[in-house]
Amino acid sequence: MNITLPEFDVEAFRKQFPILHQPDSHGRQVIYLDNGASAQKPQVVIDKVVEAYTKYYANAYRGVYEFGQRIDDELELTREAVRSLINAERKEEIVFTPGTTASLNMIAQGYGRTVLKPGDEILLTLMEHHANIVPWQIIAEQTGAVIRYLPLTEDGRLDLEQLSDYLTEKTKFVSVTGMSNVLGTIPNIQLLASAAHAVGAIFIVDAAQSMLHEAIDVLETGVDFIVFSGHKFYGPTGVGVLYGRYQHLEQMSPLLGGGHMIDRVFEDHSTWADPPAKFEAGTIPIVQAIALRPAIELVREIGLEAIRAHEQSLLVHAMDALREIPGLKIYGPAPEHKGAIVSFTLEGAHPQDLAFLLNRHGVCVRHGHHCTMLLHDHLGISASVRASFAAYNTHEEVDKLAEAIQAARKRLRLA
């Protein structure tokens, strides 16, 4: 079958992001390749933030006055936009949270505590972000559950041949990244969800990295929970999403009490509101959540398929260009198994120095362990440099990255 991908005009897309046309204080054109840490914001998102604060701001779910009503309507429109994005059954399954880390902690504490018994197992992978490790370590310590890590293949994919050794009837939760923030590896979510369900485990996807690059259909894949952050999705900081199947949300305990999440408060106990309110204690990130909608609409207008096709061509180009550089080692699988993230080390150059020297050319990359110490231990390195791409990046920027690395080699007297 021949699939024709929709046209993607990268220049037109770039134009919507004002910061990409903003030189730094040295007058340099910025080449932003730290999208894995956070994505830049399109004008429609910035406009929406300003609109909400200047035209109809009020607290949420409290006022019967016009502004309050408008805020509630806008929030529900975002909830619906998220529902539609992941094809969830009901918009009541979409909870607004402060971000991915908060969402994962809410699941681990709120659901883990009701389910986990001593000896029960939680299956993670060696390439998880600390945000998908530490909350499980905390609940494991509290309940006596045990964490296991699915190993990786030599080239940085999940070693599915060992899955049956790690996934047993003891496994109660399987929580896996939708896309490694270092290797770029994209696991087979459908397969993992089915395997988890076959042993009766709850399957969670940490979609912080993947949401912007890979569509996940929760009904089709049967995923139990998906979590992601607005700020990595061209949206505002401070807002994230926790999707959970409605029956799971009903079973799950709230992590925070107070405010909008109650049904009835008595002297000695309280009862909770129905989901999603049950998990939205206090004043939620109202404006951030509202301004997430134009980001979702922008992405959907272009289409994740078109975005992915463009990003994959950047990835292939970057891997080809970087492989030419002597002493440079790229971590992770071949492009067909990963998203547009290239993490590397350069022999004789510390990642810290390299990131500093790349900045001299306006190239913004991340260095360090990227909140994946287990993965870096596994790779036998303490730090790496990461270039992570978004749909507004161009092939010229990939070339400039390679040129900047070559210049850094000369500067460090490696060439």
Next chain:
Amino acid sequence: MIDRTDNNTDQITLAEIFDEFEFLGDSEAQMDYLIDLGLDLPKLPAQEKTELNRVHGCQSNVWMLTDFDDEVSSPLHLQAESDAMIVNGLIAVLLAAYQEKRPKEILDIEIHKIFDRLGLDRHLSPQRKNGLNGMVKRIREAAMVKLSQEG
């Protein structure tokens, strides 16, 4: 370029570093200068890069030797190296401040005034500052041990 072929007699001084920082003005150029200082730093012999000599709290690896001769109030023989060049540049600053100083002198040095004057507090990331403080702590502790041994 600074000639560091004869480290003991031709070591860069704090005054020279202050002058260069002032001349460069811009923090990015100053960091660049630190890279040059780092590239010219004498290498530590491989056998000295042990866990015992490693300074903890640094984002990059740093190995440091703080030796005094046996005689009373002997001056410090400081050797250190990192796998990051900017950090090696910071080590060059520490060498300029502490090399061949006696234990009492070491403890009297107000190193943070030197860092302030170089603007390091403003330009370094918190992790790098931690690392720098870790190195200073190691040197001061060695001086304190030497002093206490001398009663």
